[in-house]
Amino acid sequence: MLRFKRTFSIGFPILGPTLKAELLKVINHDQLLPIRNQITQELLKGEDSDINSELLKLIGKSEVSLQKKIEMNNYLIEKLTKFDYSIATRHSKNVIYHKMKFSNNAFIEMLKYNPGRNVNSWQLFLENRNSIKVNDEIILNILRKVIYFDQADLDDSKTNMNEQDLARSVVLINMLKDKSLIDEDTTKRLGEQIVLNDMSFVLSFLKGINIPIHTVLENLDLTxxxxxxxxxxxxxxxxxxxxxxxxxxxxxxxxxxxxxxVIPPNDLVQKIKDFETELMNPVNKNLIGENISFACPKSYATSDYFKKIYHDIVEAGVDKTNIQIAVELLRIVGRYKNDIEHATTLLKKYMENIRDFKDYNEKMETELFHQMFLNNAYLALNNPDKMDQCMQNMLHYSKKITSKDHVSTEMTDVQKSVLLLVYSKVDPSKALNYFNDNIETTSKEQNSITNISPSARLIESFILVQLAEKDIHLARVIFERAHIEGIIKTASEKKMIKKILSEYGEAMENGNVDLMVKHIINELIRKY
Structure with a gap:
């Protein structure tokens, strides 16, 4: 990673040629002709600060126009600032006092070597923006200082950009006429900082520049x-x-x-506010143009976004080669968009091209059938008039799954929990019998990730069946018995059931028990 580290120090030369040696090189330039004869060997024997003072006096006394004097100030800033920043500090005062213009080369040198202790480079730009002809080269130099920091910031152990820095970067990038001039290291650094600050939304303000996606993904936790x-x-x-x-x-x-x-979580809201405050303050609005709005959305409606990504996926055929994408589309279309017919059409397409999936194996077929099983269960629970057809479909897909070799026990265990919920809507006694027939044979081994066993999931469904019937007493009895018999034993399993019972208690107080139970069941089946 590129780090912008030079040694900046007022009155202290960097390694390399000295101020005196450099002055000897430039003294014969036409710009210094009016004072050339006054730069004596005696003057050059003095300290750097004394030399600087004498140069200022010589320029001030020279019998030339003010414009010519300012040109000499600019020339010395341009050539000598890298050796002693006090050159820029003192000669710039003449330019500012007389309300004249800095040459672009002079101002760029001031930016490059500004240590930032007295005034940071961003403020230096703002204070003098009317004294320069702002072009892409100047903007790029300011951008680098904002992204890599002034030496004073580095000395203070600053390592990461903040919301203010990111907003200023957005302003500067949107001022550029040619965004391709931004070097790759700078865009990588910016992308990295955006992600590390958990502010990837900032990317949407930076269209037109190239931030390599691997820079983002290397620093991103998708979970x-x-x-x-x-x-x-x-x-x-x-x-x-x-x-x-x-x-x-x-x-x-x-x-x-x-x-x-989609709305931002509370911990992101303040970051957005701070970013937006800096981005849209009057000075910055003036820099990027009053007609450009960079307001952050308070929320995103996803409908159009989903239509776009769905179209792009299907158009590119990604869902016919990537089984995870195909499974996710079946889940979304069937259980979130409630379009079972469309989901069925998708399944048909996938089965006709099943061997096009990367690393095809039979398990992929069972996973697709499993999603359609769950889609029909979801439809049945939310549309009682379609119960019979959905039950037939569920049994159809269940048979297709169990007819395959190496059927996942996790998949069949999920189907048990779901069938129990569906049976309860058809015939409560059938649900009870189904539970009794399966609880002993369902695995009590905990999932390595969730620490919850399939038998605990079956208990969860059975408790939801009782809550749907508003029998909180029986639900608690089932929980207690399951705990005593060792079916519910891990902290995760206990927490899962207690959360449901707690939400039910709150729903009783609010008078919306039916909605609460329906919501829990729907979310349960959606996430399987």
Missing amino acids: KITGYNLIGIFEFYNFNIIKEHPELLEAILSLLGKNDT
């Missing part, structure tokens, strides 16, 4: 990123880039398909 930030990534990168990263594509598809609206 922790907020939906708000994920949309920022989706807006910034072309689909052809996103599709080459299956885990990212699946995360975006899942977010957009399962949520009608």
Whole structure:
């Protein structure tokens, strides 16, 4: 990673030629002709600070126009600042006092070597923006200082950009006429900092620059990123880039398909506010133009985003080669968009091209059938008039699954829990018999990730059946018995059941028990 580290120090030369040696090189330049004869060997024997003072006096006394004097100030700033920043500090005062212009080369040197202790480089730019002709080269130099920091910041152990820095970067990048001039190391550093600050939404303000996606993904935890930030990534990168990263594509598809609206979490709200405050202050609005709005959305409606990513996936044929994407689409279309007919059409397409899936094996077929089993269960529980047809479909897909070799026990255990819920809507006594017939044979071995066993999941469904019948007493008895008999034993299993009972208690107080139970059951089946 590129680090912008030079040694800045007022009055202290950097390694290399000294101020005196450099002055000897430039003294014969035409710009210094009016004072050339006054720069004596005696003057050059003095300390650097004395030499600087004498140069200022010589320029001030020279019998030339003010414009010519300012040109000499600019020339000395341009050539000598790298050796002693006090050259820039003192000669710039003449330019500012007389309300004249800095040459671009002089101002760039001031930016490059500004240590930032007295005034940071961003403020230096703002204070003098009317004294320079702002062009892409100047903007790029300010951008580098904002992204890599002034030496004073580095001395104070600053390592990461903050919301203010990111907002200023957005302003500067949007001032550039040619964004391709930003070097690769700078865009990588910016992308890295955006992600490390958990502010990927900032990417949506940076269209037109190239931030390599691997820079983002190397610093990104897809299991922790907020939906708000994920949309920022989706807006910034072309689909052809996103599709080459299956885990990212699946995360975006899942977010957009399962949520009608995406809002930032509380810990991100303040970051957004601070970013937006800096971005839209009057000075910055003036820099980027009053007609350009960079307001951060308070929320995102996902409908159009989902339509776009769905179209792109199908158009590129990604769902016919990536089984995870196909499974996720069946889940979303069937259980979140409530379109069983469309899901059935998708299944038909996948089965006709089943061997096109990468690393095809029979388990892929069972996973597709499993999703259709769950889709029909979801439809049955939410549309009682379609119960009979859905039950037939569920049994059809269940048989297809069990007819395959190496059927996942996890899959069959999930089906037990779901069938129990569906049977309860058809005939409560059938549900009771089904539970009794299966509880002993269902595995009590905990999942290595959730620490919850299939038998505990079956107990969860059985308790939900009782709560749907508003029998909280029996639900508690089932929980206690399951605990005594060692079916519910891990902390995760206990927490799972207690959470349901607690939510039921709150729902009783609010008078919305039916909605609460329905919501829990729907979410349970959606996530399987």
